[in-house]
C-alpha cells in the first residue's frame with residue numbers, strides 16, 4: 001500500500017499515513033493541532049522493496 005509522509009505546516013509534526021488516512025487528514029485537518037492540511041503537504045514514500 002502506498003504511504004505518504006506529511007509535515008504539518010503549523011505544528012511541524014511529521015506523520016506517515018496510508019492513502020485512506022491521507023484523505024481523512026485532508027478532510028479533518030492535523031490530528032495534533034487541527035490545522036488544515038492540503039494535498040500538497042503530502043509526499044509519497046517509496047514502498048519498501
Ligand SMILES: [Zn+2]
Nearest residue numbers: 008011030033
Ligand atoms: Zn499540526
